[in-house]
Amino acid sequence: MPSKLIMRKLKRKVDPGEPRLKPMETPHNQHGTQKKSGFAGSPGIELSQSEQMAPPKRTPLIGMSLKMYFTPAQTNQYLSSFVSISRAANALGVTTFLIPDFLSLAAACTALVTTENQRYTTGVGAQDCFWEDSGAYTGEISPWHLREIGVGYVEIGHAERRRIFHESDDDVAKKAAAAAKHGLVPVVCIGEVDRNESDIDCAVQFSVKQMAAAVRSVPVDSQVVFAYEPVWAIGQPAPAPTAYINAVCAGLRSYLDSDGRKNSARIIYGGSAGPGLFSELYSGTIDGMFIGRFGHDPENFEIIVREIASKKFGEQNLGCIESKE
Numbered sequence: 001m002p003s004k005l006i007m008r009k010l011k012r013k014v015d016p017g018e019p020r021l022k023p024m025e026t027p028h029n030q031h032g033t034q035k036k037s038g039f040a041g042s043p044g045i046e047l048s049q050s051e052q053m054a055p056p057k058r059t060p061l062i063g064m065s066l067k068m069y070f071t072p073a074q075t076n077q078y079l080s081s082f083v084s085i086s087r088a089a090n091a092l093g094v095t096t097f098l099i100p101d102f103l104s105l106a107a108a109c110t111a112l113v114t115t116e117n118q119r120y121t122t123g124v125g126a127q128d129c130f131w132e133d134s135g136a137y138t139g140e141i142s143p144w145h146l147r148e149i150g151v152g153y154v155e156i157g158h159a160e161r162r163r164i165f166h167e168s169d170d171d172v173a174k175k176a177a178a179a180a181k182h183g184l185v186p187v188v189c190i191g192e193v194d195r196n197e198s199d200i201d202c203a204v205q206f207s208v209k210q211m212a213a214a215v216r217s218v219p220v221d222s223q224v225v226f227a228y229e230p231v232w233a234i235g236q237p238a239p240a241p242t243a244y245i246n247a248v249c250a251g252l253r254s255y256l257d258s259d260g261r262k263n264s265a266r267i268i269y270g271g272s273a274g275p276g277l278f279s280e281l282y283s284g285t286i287d288g289m290f291i292g293r294f295g296h297d298p299e300n301f302e303i304i305v306r307e308i309a310s311k312k313f314g315e316q317n318l319g320c321i322e323s324k325e
């Protein structure tokens with residue numbers, strides 16, 4: 001059902017001391033590749049240094065994965081709400097991306113990426129990709145081909161793929177490298193399998209090991225997103241406890257910072273995330289959220305966007321949101 005909420009006041013007041021958000025930022029123009037004529041990421045041609053440049057700041061980010069829940073027709077319906085919510089999010093300085101099923105990628109790119117001359121910073125992501133550009137790989141999806149249709153993000157190594165399809169850290173590293181090579185932002189899923197809330201170090205070590213495999217293959221100034229999703233918190237009625245998420249993400253952030261990725265790598269939390277969670281998280285280390293089931297209702301997604309903007313920029317800068325009849 002389309003959201004009833006729209007943003008009326010599009011201009012957020014920005015403190016002069018606050019880093020300026022770029023309303024036109026997209027995964028493509030963040031890499032500077034949008035300007036290239038024809039197709040930039042041909043197989044075997046690495047993007048130049050300037051194309052790989054990271055954005056100056058880690059802009060707040062919210063992603064939504066539809067997994068295999070919606071039919072293409074349902075996704076189409078969802079898209080109409082997502083477009084208007086994403087515009088409102090962008091006006092608040094929050095970047096959004098939607099990861100539909102593969103069958104809906106082209107429609108999602110048409111609706112979200114090519115609209116309004118890229119005025120909005122909504123990206124479309126794929127749920128996976130292969131590490132080769134093209135060839136005899138039946139059933140696989142090329143990152144090069146994804147790029148050609150306008151996809152900007154690729155989710156890699158989700159817990160369900162690691163568990164059901166036995167994807168290894170090595171596979172994840174190869175896929176992340178292939179995605180980055182084509183100017184796609186890898187969204188690498190990490191997180192410990194077992195629940196043991198008293199052992200933060202164990203969760204950090206487990207996740208850092210998964211991160212380390214991926215970052216080895218992604219240039220230090222290329223954008224990469226890590227979705228911290230404790231496996232035991234996925235598909236549950238409630239997320240992991242906030243103190244636990246804050247503590248683990250502090251460890252992950254410190255690893256990324258020490259690896260020279262202070263600005264290029266973002267951390268978002270996923271795993272039964274919904275309204276009310278981000279306000280409780282430490283926004284200094286956690287850049288946003290990765291939403292599953294609790295975003296199936298677009299109004300929930302919009303509420304989370306607002307929470308992220310409020311936490312990151314302060315309630316006074318939100319402008320007003322009101323009901324649309």
Ligand SMILES: O=C(CO)COP(=O)(O)O
Nearest residue numbers: 234235271272273292293
């Ligand atoms: O796995 C997730 C997102 O990738 C989280 O899914 P849920 O929010 O439905 O648990």
